[in-house]
Amino acid sequence: xxxxxxxxxxxxxxxxxxxxxxxxxxxxxxxxxxxxxxxxxxxxxxxxxxxxxxxxxxxxxxxxxxxxxxxxxxxxxxxxxxxxxxxxxxxxxxxxxxxxxxxxxxxxxxxxxxxxxxxxxxxxxxxxxxxxxxxxxxxxxxxxxxxxxxxxxxxxxxxxxxxxxxxxxxxxxxxxxxxxxxxxxxxxxxxxxxxxxxxxxxxxxxxxxxxxxxxxxxxxxxxxxxxxxxxxxxxxxxxxxxxxxxxxxxxxxxxxxxxxxxxxxxxxxxxxxxxxxxxxxxxxxxxxxxxxxxxxxxxxxxxxxxxxxxxxxxxxxxxxxxxxxxxxxxxxxxxxxxxxxxxxxxxxxxxxxxxxxxxxxxxxxxxxxxxxxxxxxxxxxxxxxxxxxxxxxxxxxxxxxxxxxxxxxxxxxxxxxxxxxxxxxxxxxxxxxxxxxxxxxxxxxxxxxxxxxxxxxxxxxxxxxxxxxxxxxxxxxxxxxxxxxxxxxxxxxxxxxxxxxxxxxxxxxxxxxxxxxxxxxxxxxxxxxxxxxxxxxxxxxxxxxxxxxxxxxxxxxxxxxxxxxxxxxxxxxxxxx
Amino acid sequence: xxxxxxxxxxxxxxxxxxxxxxxxxxxxxxxxxxxxxxxxxxxxxxxxxxxxxxxxxxxxxxxxxxxxxxxxxxxxxxxxxxxxxxxxxxxxxxxxxxxxxxxxxxxxxxxxxxxxxxxx
Numbered sequence: 001x002x003x004x005x006x007x008x009x010x011x012x013x014x015x016x017x018x019x020x021x022x023x024x025x026x027x028x029x030x031x032x033x034x035x036x037x038x039x040x041x042x043x044x045x046x047x048x049x050x051x052x053x054x055x056x057x058x059x060x061x062x063x064x065x066x067x068x069x070x071x072x073x074x075x076x077x078x079x080x081x082x083x084x085x086x087x088x089x090x091x092x093x094x095x096x097x098x099x100x101x102x103x104x105x106x107x108x109x110x111x112x113x114x115x116x117x118x119x120x121x122x123x124x125x126x127x128x129x130x131x132x133x134x135x136x137x138x139x140x141x142x143x144x145x146x147x148x149x150x151x152x153x154x155x156x157x158x159x160x161x162x163x164x165x166x167x168x169x170x171x172x173x174x175x176x177x178x179x180x181x182x183x184x185x186x187x188x189x190x191x192x193x194x195x196x197x198x199x200x201x202x203x204x205x206x207x208x209x210x211x212x213x214x215x216x217x218x219x220x221x222x223x224x225x226x227x228x229x230x231x232x233x234x235x236x237x238x239x240x241x242x243x244x245x246x247x248x249x250x251x252x253x254x255x256x257x258x259x260x261x262x263x264x265x266x267x268x269x270x271x272x273x274x275x276x277x278x279x280x281x282x283x284x285x286x287x288x289x290x291x292x293x294x295x296x297x298x299x300x301x302x303x304x305x306x307x308x309x310x311x312x313x314x315x316x317x318x319x320x321x322x323x324x325x326x327x328x329x330x331x332x333x334x335x336x337x338x339x340x341x342x343x344x345x346x347x348x349x350x351x352x353x354x355x356x357x358x359x360x361x362x363x364x365x366x367x368x369x370x371x372x373x374x375x376x377x378x379x380x381x382x383x384x385x386x387x388x389x390x391x392x393x394x395x396x397x398x399x400x401x402x403x404x405x406x407x408x409x410x411x412x413x414x415x416x417x418x419x420x421x422x423x424x425x426x427x428x429x430x431x432x433x434x435x436x437x438x439x440x441x442x443x444x445x446x447x448x449x450x451x452x453x454x455x456x457x458x459x460x461x462x463x464x465x466x467x468x469x470x471x472x473x474x475x476x477x478x479x480x481x482x483x484x485x486x487x488x489x490x491x492x493x494x495x496x497x498x499x500x501x502x503x504x505x506x507x508x509x510x511x512x513x514x515x516x517x518x519x520x521x522x523x524x525x526x527x528x529x530x531x532x533x534x535x536x537x538x539x540x541x542x543x544x545x546x547x548x549x550x551x552x553x554x555x556x557x558x559x560x561x562x563x564x565x566x567x568x569x570x571x572x573x574x575x576x577x
Numbered sequence: 578x579x580x581x582x583x584x585x586x587x588x589x590x591x592x593x594x595x596x597x598x599x600x601x602x603x604x605x606x607x608x609x610x611x612x613x614x615x616x617x618x619x620x621x622x623x624x625x626x627x628x629x630x631x632x633x634x635x636x637x638x639x640x641x642x643x644x645x646x647x648x649x650x651x652x653x654x655x656x657x658x659x660x661x662x663x664x665x666x667x668x669x670x671x672x673x674x675x676x677x678x679x680x681x682x683x684x685x686x687x688x689x690x691x692x693x694x695x696x697x
Contacts, residue, residue, distance in 0.1 A: 006651075018654070018658075043628075043629055044629075045629055045630070045631050046629045046630055046631075046669060048630075048633065048669060052668060052669055053633065055665065055668040056630075056633060056636050056637070056668060056669060056670055057633070057636050060636035063599075117635065365627075365634070365635060368632070368635055
């Protein structure tokens with residue numbers, strides 16, 4: 001017996017309960033065929049016990065479910081509590097809305113997983129291989145077509161059509177017809193705007209163009225067209241919609257897919273992945289669609305007159321035809337979901353097969369991903385109509401009861417006029433602030449920015465700057481609807497301030513600031529805010545309820561640019577001292 | 578030129594643990610609580626288990642995190658066990674861990690620690 005032992009040895013011996021198995025016993029014997037050639041070994045499928053299947057699936061589902069619950073739940077709770085506590089109104093159709101929100105959560109979860117497994121691999125393969133095999137014009141053409149395809153696949157774009165039916169045809173005929181008969185064309189031109197942004201953004205990757213002149217170049221025609229439309233009282237009403245379209249486009253499908261393509265092209269062009277190469281496309285993709293929609297509106301105004309539209313709308317309501325089965329919910333939503341994704345998939349598949357002649361890898365997983373994409377989109381669309389749009393519209397139409405007499409709300413106005421307006425403003429501010437702070441894309445952007453600026457621009461600083469910007473944006477948007485301020489003046493003033501600040505700021509902050517406008521408008525915020533704006537507009541009997549989203553785009557740009565200038569000044573002072 | 582001394586560490590073992598992307602953090606925490614000083618994480622891609630799981634394979638992330646932890650040969654089994662449990666490596670698809678005995682390692686050793694060890 002040794003009189004002393006090492007403590008470490010004691011610990012080791014007392015904790016171990018290991019059982020050893022030789023790996024040699026586990027590996028299969030390779031078989032040999034008649035000629036003595038080894039037969040390639042294919043391991044058999046594993047047979048799992050149900051406990052193992054549970055252990056495997058539980059974390060997989062949990063993580064993805066919680067992600068979406070986190071995005072939807074706080075917003076819904078906020079709206080419901082506001083309605084009950086401040087407005088003292090019960091939530092109507094609560095069961096239906098809860099079901100709808102459940103569908104939104106489930107749909108987004110399934111869709112995002114499908115996006116990752118099904119669509120993104122396509123984007124990556126095409127992004128890395130296309131520039132090697134095709135000349136630049138073909139690459140840019142495909143980038144353009146991809147821009148159109150992803151716009152149709154964007155979940156938030158469905159919200160535009162969903163809210164179109166609320167618009168009053170007599171007050172804003174062009175707006176109604178753009179969202180009605182011309183809805184398909186509208187999405188198409190928005191897609192063309194995104195496509196153009198993808199082309200220019202890719203060119204920017206390749207030639208290292210600065211973003212500043214591109215912003216100026218894009219804004220001049222945008223503001224020019226806005227001023228032109230402002231002069232025509234009928235066209236002026238579509239300005240809100242046009243500026244909102246810019247915000248709708250930069251969602252969870254467009255951004256990663258277009259970026260994957262752009263970065264692949266830049267990498268094969270030998271420019272590598274500069275730290276800023278990810279930025280810029282999002283900015284352009286939120287400016288060009290505005291131009292495109294304005295052009296479409298001007299075109300529509302030349303081919304038809306407001307009187308004709310009103311007459312046509314009256315005629316169609318007079319007939320009040322029984323809708324076909326595929327125009328009824330939930331079939332219409334399901335059809336919409338399929339229509340949104342399948343063309344994009346076919347396009348990507350054709351590019352892969354015909355242009356690249358590349359084989360599809362892991363076809364099983366890919367198919368599974370695409371099926372998830374389509375299913376998720378369908379479920380999300382149903383949830384959009386029954387959950388988000390309904391809840392948003394309800395809150396929007398109830399909030400004015402704080403300062404105005406609303407027939408639906410007994411005892412309204414609930415508060416004095418000034419207090420009521422203040423409450424409505426606070427409501428919008430908190431909604432914007434909270435929804436933005438919870439947006440996962442913003443967190444990711446903040447992280448990138450902190451790394452990029454070597455920590456001088458903190459992640460939290462950016463997140464608060466953007467959230468406060470969106471808060472003020474929503475407040476301004478709501479005020480616009482209440483007091484019927486013309487949207488044109490607001491965007492012109494907002495973007496002029498933006499341009500002045502852009503000229504003063506350094507390139508990196510410009511990139512960050514203009515892109516931060518794009519990340520704030522995710523698939524939950526957009527339908528909710530759009531529906532809320534329209535409900536709000538109807539309740540205060542405004543002509544149209546668009547424009548809130550565009551305010552939510554410009555305000556964070558301004559707030560981030562100001563913060564950027566402030567951070568810059570701070571670091572200069574430090575280096576001087 | 579003054580002679581420079583290099584102190585090398587002996588009795589060092591390397592634990593390498595490959596898990597799904599995003600799963601490294603609790604494992605590293607468990608390892609540090611069991612006495613490991615630090616960890617290095619690399620990113621990588623894995624293949625094999627997904628194909629064998631069939632349709633359930635979609636629940637296993639292809640992107641992996643490769644955790645490398647240097648421990649003393651006395652700690653190694655304890656840390657290894659903790660990592661195995663923290664990573665739930667007994668579930669299919671969760672990952673694999675292995676130990677490599679190392680010859681030597683060299684790094685910064687605080688002078689007072691060095692003095693204490695050499696004295697004893």
